[in-house]
Amino acid sequence: MPEWRELETFLTLAGELHFGRTAERLHVSTAQVSQTIRKLERRIGVPLFTRTSRRVALTPVGRRLVADLTPPFAAVGAALDRAIE
Numbered sequence: 001m002p003e004w005r006e007l008e009t010f011l012t013l014a015g016e017l018h019f020g021r022t023a024e025r026l027h028v029s030t031a032q033v034s035q036t037i038r039k040l041e042r043r044i045g046v047p048l049f050t051r052t053s054r055r056v057a058l059t060p061v062g063r064r065l066v067a068d069l070t071p072p073f074a075a076v077g078a079a080l081d082r083a084i085e
Contacts, residue, residue, distance in 0.1 A: 002040055002043055002044065005036065006036055006037075006039060006040040006043070007040070007069060007073070008026070008073075009022065009026060009033055009036040009037060009040070010036075010037065010040055010048060010062075010065070010066075010069075011066065011069060011070065011073060012025055012026055013033060013037060013049070013056070014048075014058055014062065014066045017055075017056045017057065017058075018056060019033050019034060019056065037049065046059070046061045047059050047061070047062075048061060048062035048065060049062055
């Protein structure tokens with residue numbers, strides 16, 4: 001089962017499509033973002049991104065995972081917001 005931080009990193013990178021900006025948003029190093037994504041890809045057994053020296057793009061599996069994970073992550077965020085109001 002993937003860890004929350006792996007999924008958060010995945011969704012952030014999917015939105016940014018840039019390792020550096022993802023690292024800035026999550027307050028971690030670029031290397032940590034890369035390691036976390038590699039760990040998640042190994043854990044689930046498929047690549048989620050294609051990478052070149054100039055470009056990061058979601059694979060078809062990555063796009064499906066974004067679509068599946070976005071609603072529950074939004075619901076958790078909304079629940080936490082309500083809890084602290």
